Amino acid sequence: MLNYISVQQAADKWGISKRRIQKLCEENRITGAIRFGHAWAIPKDAEKPLDARKKKAF
Template identity: 45%
Template sequence: MEYLTTIEMSEKWNITPRRIGVLCSEGRIDGAIKKGKTWLGINE
């Protein structure tokens, strides 16, 4: 399983890394995990 950082997800989805972090913290991105201060999402 490959994970993407918030920056990589933001480039893929064309939204800001900050917005990705908010969506992750709200539980709106399935499979997102927090590692340290960084959110990681599953690359589908």
């Protein structure tokens, strides 16, 4: 488990809520995230997914 971080650690790293991290994991938007019972393990090198709610300005 040395190559994985918790939902809390990912939330702190990316500056978003724990619940948002959990939702991203449920939607398979974090590559390599694995579920163990009620907890998620997120690869340390996983990148923060883009926010699909925001549109790019041209």
